[in-house]
Structure formats: structure tokens, C-alpha cells
Amino acid sequence: MEIRKGKYRLENRNLNFDIVDDLNFNNSGGCFYFRGGNGFGKTSFLEKIIIPALKTDNLSYLYIGQDIRTQLYTLRALLSIQGFKVSDTDEVELLRLWIDHSQSASVLILDEFDKYFPDYGFIFDWSDAFIRTYIIVTHREMNCREAVANHHRICNARFELINIDGRLKNIRVRNE
């Protein structure tokens, strides 16, 4: 999947994304990191640009949002209609069950997952076998991120969202 460079406007969020370089999420396996300050539109970028692009390309993906507590209600509901007993299942086990039964997915997107689980290596352990592309939004320092990715022998590509006019409106997305 590739997102071509150019300007992308999100009217209702009052955000302009100026993608300076083509964002190439190749399918040969990789871990793509996004970083940027609070309010720069990282989640909007994931939800309004990357996810629609994945849908257009018909790529099966898993998305774990920043408001994971809210999402867990939907996962509990989804797994229960699929016949799993989830009444006493904790959140980690819920995620494991969901990921384990979503092996058709080839892309896994994590939006600040490390906020809830600082050591989130377990996600790679569960999904290494079928996920080829990881897209990760994080605030953590580079060495921590690299440690997680290197541990799982995944190459890195990094993109940075930069506020270019001081009003949190025009965000430049470029290769770090």
C-alpha cells in the first residue's frame, strides 16, 4: 500500500496534511513508526488517511485504537457472538483471542499502545506469524522503539508529523 505525496485536507478536524514523501508501506514486512506532538493529528492521520487507504486496497488489517478501553467493549461483543466465553476474560487475554482469530490480517496498527502496555513485545509474539506490516504511533524514545522492533527482527521506517505554521493546522508528514 502506498500513500502518494500531496496535500490531504480533513475538513471536520480542521487539519491539513502535507505529505512530503510518498509513504510506502511495502508488503515485504516492516515496522513503520509515526511520531509527532500532541494534537498534531496522528490518530486522525491513521483513521482518516491510512485506514481508508487500506480499505481501498482491500488489505485486511487489525487496528488497536488509542481509546483501547472503549474498543475492548466491541471486542468483547465481537468475540462473544463468535462463540467465545469472554465474561471473565481480562483485557490482555481478549486481545490475544482477537489477534489469534484474525490471521487473515496482514497489517497491524497500534495507536499509542505503549501508553497502556509499556512493554508490548507480546503483540509481536502473537502476530509475527501472519502480520507483515506494523504501523505504530508512539511517543517513546527511538532506542525503546528500536529495541522492540529489533527484538523481532523488523526493519524500521519512521515518519514524523510536524506542525509547520504554529496553529496546529498544517501538518507536514515526512520521512524522519
Place this chain on the structure above:
Amino acid sequence: MNNIVILKLGIIFFIIISFFWLFVFGPFYDSIVTQLVVFIVVMGWNVQRFSLTEAITLLKFCLPFVLSLFIFGLIFHFMQLFGRTDWLEDTLIKCLVFPSSLVFLKILLTYITYLDILSLPISMEKRIGLITMKSAFQKGEKILRRFSWYLNTYSDLQSGNRIKSGLQKYACLIIALYLYLYEEIENSNRLLKNKYHHLYEVNK
């Protein structure tokens, strides 16, 4: 202050009861034109009080109920079940009455504020109960859109038969909402009681 609040709540409940008496159980129930007008007015009021997006979300939420009602009505009409020939008209009325009464009730209840509840001459325990209910349902309404968004990202609910996956998505939405409200009510209630008892004991 208490009297004004009681009067306000009295008027709100009077309007609700009158609406149901006139349009849901009473004289205007059978008039499809009246029901259509009521539906349009109520939806317009909802858009004006909240937003168009919110109104659309609410209609989407009602759609599966309304659609299944309509399908059954249509089947009964063609079968002429119990010899009746008015199934279609009756179903169309129900398809309008259900969303209008739901939205009407929702709008009216939003006019009851937290301050109104606090001014009611009832025990603190009951006030906490009412505040918890109001807060949970308000949050629940906002969260529906987010739940729906998440459910749209799950490939298990996109593949295969469209009707089947639509119904599965709807079932998930209802279960998620129920779980959310259940937990939210419990947590908010515990939190409010805790705060109240703490403040009460500190003041004492």
C-alpha cells in the same frame, strides 16, 4: 427553587405523556400523514438541538429494527395474515412511530439538568441514582458512534453476506453498549457515593 424544578419536571413529564397519548396509543396513531409530520418535526428538532450527524447516527441505530419490522409487515401483507389487508399501512405507521417516540423522549429528557436532579426533594441516595443514570446514558449516546466506527474496522464483520454481517454488527453494537452502560453505571455510582460520603464525613 424546589417548586420551580418540580414544575419544570412536571411539565416535561406532562408533555411526554401527552405525546404518547396522542400519537402512540391515542387518536392520531392511525393517521399515517400525522405520523409522517410528527416524524419530520421530531427529527428536525433533534437536528436543531444536537446535530445532523447525531440525528443520522440515531436513525442508523433504529434502522435494523425498522427494517425488520417493515419486512415482516410486507410478508404479512402479501400473505394477508388473519385475513387483514391493512398490514402494510399498519407497519408503515409503526416504522414512523418507533423512531419518533424514541427521539422525542430523548430530546425531552435532555432538558432535565443535573442541577434539577440535585434540587429534587428526595434522598441523596436517590439523587445519586438519577445522576448516575443520566450521566451513563449521555455517555452511551456519544459512544455509539465510536463503537460503530470500531466495528467497521473488524474484517470478520465485513466479509460474506452483507445482511448477515450487518446483523452481526448490529448485535455487537447492542452488546457493547449494554456492557458499557452496565459498567459505566456501576463505576459512576460507586464514585459518586464515595465522593458524597467522603465530603459528608469531612463536613461532619
